[in-house]
Amino acid sequence: MAGHTTQLDAKTLWGGKESPFQTSYGKLMMWFFLVSDALTFSGLLIAYGFTRHDAQDAWPIGEETFNSMPFLGHGYPLLYVALMTFILIVSSVTMVLAVEAGHRMDRKGVTKWMIATIIGGFFFVGSQAWEWSHFIHGSEFGKIELADGSQAIVKGHFGEIKNFTVIEAGKHHKVGEVMKDDLMHAFQHAAEKGHLEGGNIHFADGTVAKINKAKDHEMKLIIKKSGSKNVIGGKAITGAAAEKLYYEALYSGEANRVVYGANMKQNEYGPQQYAQFFFFITGFHGFHVFSGVVINIIILLGVLGGTYHKRGHYEMVEKTGLYWHFVDLVWVFVFTFFYLI
């Protein structure tokens, strides 16, 4: 269109009065911030997808990894995460109701729904703390490396450890002494170090004790890394065969045959990166929820103090609402791509 000049008049040229988006500066900037934050989360989830896609070992499956409920034990696949999702959706709903009340200048309504939103936020952050703690401590069986070099995760009911009876005296214990404290912790610690040789627990002070343990039930080994005999995707090993393989490895006296829970170096669920992504993505999201709760509290104080009422509008509630819904939005994606698929 060289040489062509366009007629500029008040209609085509923005004169500065009416803005093209017909929205306030603050709201627009909140949207731009959310787009950039959305790009960050997308980047993280796509990095997760990349790592999972090129992983050589079997990737953990959500319903096998996350199947516990507080006070109820395990066997409830995905239920806890579903509950967390529901809590966050409900708190998003109370937030949108607060925004709606703000548009009617209903201060009481805004206060009520803001308080409900903050409570929901605290519930979510608390749930995530439980989830992290559970993830870090891991299951009672852990992940085991079997005799053929394959690795398996273990499902079933762990028989309770009743006590340790000392059979060889050490520096601090006499023969015949019965230990009853901190059994599970001592058992797992010794298992990692390979100090459970032959079904007896060997302590650092030279004490050897016999482990009195109830029988496990419904044990099932799911192979996650192929060995010379057991391969990924093969039939799960169950019952007596599973118990034999598991305890053969656990009582082998070799260190590092079993992994409990998760840390930054290894985890019982799958490849090392799995736990790292879990910590980073859910941690980053949890940090957003936490800051959201803090911001909501600050805005609630403004509502209670009448700041926004005097101003003539409750747009601050709307803007924090945008942030809060965004946090819910991110969780919808984390829930699908981290837990479901």
Added chain:
Amino acid sequence: MERDDLIEYSLHNHHDEATGKSIRKKIVQVTVLLTIITTVEVFLGALIKQSSDAWAYVKWSFIVMTLVKAAYIVMVFMHLGDEKKALRNVILIPYAIFIAYLIFIGLWEATEVAAAWKSFGF
């Protein structure tokens, strides 16, 4: 100092009780829908194993359900549906283009890396 060249849009966002009532009704409807979708997702995830033949369909249905949920949250809860079309496009289109590209390149490269590891070892 008052400026007469700016419009304070935040003051024009009010609505009356009747409008509020219909908005609240919509909020409740969306809540019910989001809850139903989440419940369906959890049931599918818990009941259908990843090793089963139906898993590919389940996986894609998860992605579709997630996008439906996301659309309702953005359009209704975040009121993007009520904003000007220009604003909606400025937010959604650049994001969508960039992320579609990133997903494509991420998965494509991952496939290649996996193949390279298989042929050349770690």
